[in-house]
Amino acid sequence: MSWSRILAQAELDLPPLVRRKRALLDRLAVLEQSTDPQQRKDLAWQLSLDFPGLGCIGELVNLTALDLHRIMLGLPVDDPAKQFVKELVARISNKPALYAALGQAMPHSFPPPRLPGPELSAPQIDLDGSDRTAPSGSSPRPRTPLSPLLSRLVVRLCRGELQPSLPLADSVKGHFAQEVPDLRLQLRLRDDFDIEAIAINQPMVSVRKKTDQYTLPIRDQAALDLADGSQLLADMFGITSVQHDSKNGNPYHLWRGVFSNWFWWKQEAVRYWVARSPARDFYPTCNLNIEYERGGSSGHLHLTETPSVTVVSIDRPRENRAQGHSAAIVIESLHHGYEDRHMLWQLSVMLQSVLSIAMPSVFYGYNDRAELCAALQLSRPGSNVYDLAVPGASCNFIPCLFGDSIKDQRVWVVPFLHRLRSDAQQRVSRTMESLGFFRWVTEEPIHEFQIAKLGTTIRILLHSEGVLRHDDYLNPARVSQVLRSFARTRGVRLPAGTEAALELSHRLALLGSRGVAPGRLFSSLDLPQADEARRVLRTAYASLIAGLLGYTGPLFWKMDAARSGSEVHHALLHPNPADERLDQAAAEERFVASEDEPTEPESEPAAIQRGT
Amino acid sequence: MSTTPTPVKAKRLPLLFDHNPPESEALILDLFCNRTMEMERGLDGLRSPDGVGKIQAIYGLPRSGKSHFARALLLRAKQERLPYLFVEVNANNRGTAKSVLEEVFFKLWALFRGVSPDDVPDGQTGVYDEYLAELAQYEQIVGRDSAQFTIERTASRRESTDGGLKLTQPPFEFSWTGKSEQESGETDALSQSSLTERELTEILRYAVDGLSWLYGSEDPEKAQQVLLLIDDLDLLDSKGREGQPESDVLVDHLRMLAEHPSLSGRQPCRVLATIRNASFTDRDKDYRDFVGLPLLEKENHLEIYQRHIDLFNAGQPVFSAETLDWLEDRSGGQVGIFLRRCHEIAVSFYSELKAGKPISIEQIKSYIKTDVRDYLRNAEVAGVMSEILAAIRNGNTELELSEAPRALEFKVLHHTGEARKYRINAMYAEVMRSMQQRSELP
Incomplete structure (x- = not known):
């Protein structure tokens, strides 16, 4: 099944069906009521001629719930149209006679025998099927087990058994500007996660030399076939050094090159991507327990639906505690290969922005048997990630202190991330551009920079609505006007002092520290003032996201005076009750991963039914 | 968007229903609507x-x-x-x-x-x-x-x-x-x-x-x-x-x-x-x-049709209202496909076009019949035609081809995006089925 092909076909076929939905439903009703076999065949024939897009519905009926969900997310039609399509799929799916009748006219779209139909709602958590409860002392809510494959991966991560490394065989063939047969390169992963190639007495590949003997072109794509049958593809390749010499009278020729933005794979479908990254503790944001023979551990996070995201907190050895903890990120593969890159980037930006988990440099792909089958370089090793909230707290936007988990056992970061992830999957995301900018803010500890850039982040978010334009960025009055209008129309309660903090950010961006008091020759930002401005802007940004995406839960305003929890800010004045129910349910979900006997590779639908 | 163009008296039939975007600046704006x-x-x-x-x-x-x-x-x-x-x-x-x-x-x-x-x-x-x-x-x-x-x-x-x-x-x-x-x-x-x-x-x-x-x-x-x-x-x-x-x-x-x-x-x-x-x-x-x-609505297609009529056919309709509806229903909402169909049919009735006589559904069906017979005589696509006829005989409107459709693509067949899987154009399917029922085709 090609997901993008079906999406392209659905975009073409479904709008005409929606346009004539009344006529279509009437004709389907007539077909359903007909009992004469010949008449049914004729009716189906005529129906398929008048509504050729029905073939696409046949394909949707035969998709897994997961794929149907993806198609629905990507479909550029409005919600009523999506609802109509879902109902149509459900109607045909639930009526085998109707399905069979349509299959007479469209045998390739409605193939016999019928494949199992999809579940039409988004994957649900099977609460009834879980007889496990959390260990004593933690939440009494029933915990949903993760799928066997995901459980196996996270348990191995916790035990320290999953230490991804890249086994790179020598190359046997290369494709640079042109094919280079019999190219023997020794490959190794460098500390900066680029891959170095060493060529001894091998043909020079067609990239140009430069006087300082460093690479000329960037974005020169390259591919290698390796001796073990795997492949290495890279968006960038460059020659770093060339040497000519002779040993014992034999000419000796050595060159070195570097591959960046690379993708290594064994030509097997990836089921989960795993990466490790430095992170702070995030105990209060946990909703996942991991149980294995030596006991169990809590303080992990799991997001259901597609693609599932799991964050495993891994203790560092005691002597390294000062450097903070390490997190492992496990993300479900959507496209089973390189096409996941953009999705991994988006989710990594989200995790860095929201949970202060630094963007990983490399993701390792695992197949159905939990074996390494691919790896993908996502970014260069980055700088540290700094909290914008309370130092040591893991989450920039959501109440995240120990006291919070005692007062309210809901994990609010889950619905917040759910909504961000759904938005990122839209054709045009409203938040990703600003969130990408916010990510940079978290990499810089200087207050002036953070405050100035937080202002820009808010401007970019307002820009996504189309009301604020780039030529308005330097006009504080216009920014304030758009902000007020946004808050009014979306029913968002902004924290007190937002406009003043935005103006401060504007002045700091233009004048540097002199912007604190532009009337004076010298001025600087004092710490309480910086903390206040940063807190206001951070909360305002989260409030705007809540207004855009409908997040109804609490936001992190500041630490409680008694230091026993957070003071929260509720952004939405009139939250949608349906959204509230959704967010609350997501915040109350609990999961467990446990050590199981090795099982057969699981099918995708099985994984869906188990909540991943 | 632009105002409705004033009908011109001279016919410019080569441009009528051209499904590619016009070259001349005047036509680009005149034919642009909604x-x-x-x-x-x-x-x-x-x-x-x-x-x-x-x-x-x-x-x-x-x-x-x-x-x-x-x-x-x-x-x-x-x-x-x-x-x-x-x-x-x-x-x-x-x-x-x-x-x-x-x-x-x-x-x-x-x-x-x-x-x-x-x-x-x-x-x-x-x-x-x-x-x-x-x-x-x-x-x-x-x-x-x-x-x-x-x-x-x-x-x-x-x-x-x-x-x-x-x-x-x-x-x-x-x-x-x-x-x-x-x-x-x-x-x-x-x-x-x-x-x-x-x-x-x-x-x-x-x-x-x-x-x-x-x-x-x-x-x-x-x-x-x-x-x-x-x-x-x-x-x-x-x-x-x-x-x-x-x-x-x-x-x-x-x-x-x-x-x-x-x-x-x-x-x-x-x-x-x-x-x-x-x-x-x-x-x-x-x-x-x-x-x-987004895709255009039916009324937009009809407006585009009318502009072509006004600009290139001296305001004389090419199709009767009923025929136009019939054609538009079979365009899949794509203006390019709609114009292409109109063009293919209009040039096949060139004498009627010049004389200003509207083309009826029956005439289109008759044109399709001739077209089908021509394809059957064409050795290059005869194999694919026989596969199409077999599918229609079985009451199927889609089929998997064993060879490339060549000239039949876009006209008789539409690719579904899946390898070798095609849908039969509804106009052709209807006509070929009626020909089979009258034993005019195998």
């Missing part, structure tokens, strides 16, 4: 000095009128005297990213070379001449993939000329490589016979920088920015397949072109492109959502 909000959004976008670093996408489904919309948008922008230097390149079927970039170079080069001496800022003729000389040198190697030359990146940036005027350093210095040098290996750098896309893009950025210098007046009334429209960016592949690797290469380099051409802060090139929805979805990080075009 899309009012999209046009307003597009013009607002062009009025805003936005869009550095990303390609601004005009996206929609295949045959939904993207190219026509883009051309109409640029014409409206010209009419409004928006401050742009317009450059249009059609990437459809060009095969390689490089060929498109080369055409962009030649168009930018023509713009630069065509500047009248009066338009060169006072006292800066020397700077203009320097840009001109560099670009003229590059013209000798762009698009010529045979001559051997050596190219080296310029080592440093020059801050100013003697006159204190900022001039960007050209990206490369190149020299021709003699055959003896090649053979003896005396050159310091490797000689090459063609430019890479990356090198070409740097040269384009230099040309954009030159134009930005020339038209970057401090007076906002006079300042102009290069606006590059790439039509069918995702259909670059020589077989018209969307989303092929060459399109991705072109996207990467166009993004670089959309960035500031130099550190001097001059205006970058503003890149607009028409692409299909699927490509926009795949690479939305590269594109800015400029304008999305």
